[in-house]
Amino acid sequence: MFDPTYAYKLTLKLAREHRFTGSRGEEEARKIISEEFTEHGYIPTLEEFNVKVYEIRRLELHVTSPFRAEIQASPIGFSGETSGVEGRLAYIENSDKMLLPEEGGWIGLAVGRPSAENWKLLAKRASGLIVAESTPYRTLSRVAVPWEWRERYxxxxxxxxxxxxxxxxxxxxxxxxxxxxxxxDVTSYNIYAERSGYKYPDEIVLVTAHYDSVLGVPGATDNAGGVALLLTLAKSLSDQRLKRSVRFVLFGAEELGLRGSLAYIDRHKDELKNVVLVVNLDVHGGALGFSAAIVSGSKTLRNYVEFKAKEVGVNLSISEDVMSSDSTSFVWKGGVPAVNFYRSSGSGADIHTERDNAEHLHPVAFKVIGEFALKFLVDLLNSEELPFDREIPEEIKKKAEEYFKKRLALVDEKASA
Known part of the structure; x- marks a missing residue:
């Protein structure tokens, strides 16, 4: 049985403070996760990896002409630094080239964070960048760009x-x-625990989630809720006899560019051929919403997910795509198909802001997705044959590569790995 109240209480515990990479909150989350695994009969393993983090020392933004006004702002980590620059403000919309001034030294006002390609262009011409939030109702984002952008551009x-x-x-x-x-540079950790299958132990299903948050944000739905869902599933499966092996993996530093999952793949690359599926849990716990899935795999995998949802009576919204989460690391660099289960909720509007806190949470958010995910895992782990083709269509492969090219600028890293 899946216990939604248990998942809810665990989410509250994890979301007491921010879990930014290298912080006290991240360390406390590791303790909670390890204790949960141990309590339910698993042996947790911690694997360290190095990652860069940032610390904000000073931030000022104000208008100097034709009027004077101080503007509240939120820094973009790893973007760059200046002790102070004054310049012409140029509205550049979506980094449209027709709006970019010919001279240098200006400060841009954009309607969205640029892609890696446009960031490279702006870094050559502008002295700074101001990015507008997408709606009048969203508070300030607390995010970073990949540190490689600062190094390269x-x-x-x-x-x-x-x-x-x-x-x-x-x-x-x-x-x-x-x-x-x-x-x-700091040390972060991935945490995993597993149960070996009694009949097909070399066939592994990974159940994954990231346990870090962005700087200064409790990250209740992103992703304390996903961690709690994973740990509650682990609890539910702890006393079951399973034919296939299941490994639960919690990644660090997802918010800094999927660093934990990339580090895990590098360390476990020889065994990825045995991983039949990644089930990724990201963004959960929002009180009012519905269950959804993003399938990064074959049509038969999508059909299987759809069939299982109908079997248990879940109105699961399903799409075929890649998700901006750790699953895409496995699709791109590991060649492993993935299913992302998430909760589509109004709380998503506050992700990566201080409002992603406990006020959004409710046990009801875990009931449907928890029971469905448990049923999905039990049936998959106990099926005599894999009920879908373990392959990734070319269209999904291209989307995964394009994601890393546009968002993380890590395609060159794959070529040299």
Missing amino acids: GSLPAVYVSYRDAVRLLDAERVFLALEQAYR
């Missing part, structure tokens, strides 16, 4: 501002921006 100190402040900035001519941040 140069400094482009960047911040988020609210939608309403961005509208005010349309009437500004010059602004002053100061952003000072420091970078350092």
Whole structure:
């Protein structure tokens, strides 16, 4: 049986503080996860990896002409640094080339965070970047770009501002921006525990989630809820006899560019051929919503997910795509198909902001997806033959590569790995 109240209480426990990589909160989350595994008869294993983090030392943004105003802003980690630069404010919309000034030294106002390709272009021309939030109702994002952007393209100190402040900035001519941040290497950890199958032990199903959060954000739905869902599934499966092996993996540093899953793949690359499926759990716990799945695999895998949902009576919204989560690391670099189960909820509007906190949570959020995921795993782990083709269509492979190319600029890393 799946216990939604258990998952809810565990989410509350994990979301007491932010779990940014290298923080006290991340360390506390590891303790909670390890204790949960141990309590239910598993032997947790921690695997360390190195990752870069950032620390904000100073941030200022204000209009200097034709009026004076201080603007509240949120820094974009790893973007770059300046002790202070004043320049012309240029509205560049979606990094449209027709709007980019010919001269250098200006500060751009964009409607969305640029892709790696556009970031490279802006870093050559602009002295800074201001990114508007997508709606008037969203508070400020607490996010980072991949540290490789700073290393490869140069400094482009960047911040988020609210939608309403961005509208005010349309009437500004010059602004002053100061952003000072420091970078350092820290050790993070992936955590895993497993149960070996009694009949097909070499066939492994990975159940995954990331346990970190962005800087300063409790990350209740992203992704304390996913961690709690995974641990509750592990509890439910702890006393069952299973034909295939199941391994539960919690990744660190997902919010810094899927670093934990990439590190896991590098360390376990020789056994990836034995992994038949990755079941990834990211974004869970939002009180009002519905269950959804993103299938990164064959049509037969999508059909299997759809069939199991109908079998238990779940109105599961299913799409075929890649998700901006650790599963895509396995699709791109490991050649392993994946299913992402997530909860589509109004709480998603506050992900990566301070509002992603316990107020969004409720036990009802775990009932349907928890019971369905448990049924899905039990049937898959005990089937005599794999009920779908273990393959990834070319279209999905291209989407995974494009994701890393546009968002993380790591395609060259794969070629040299």
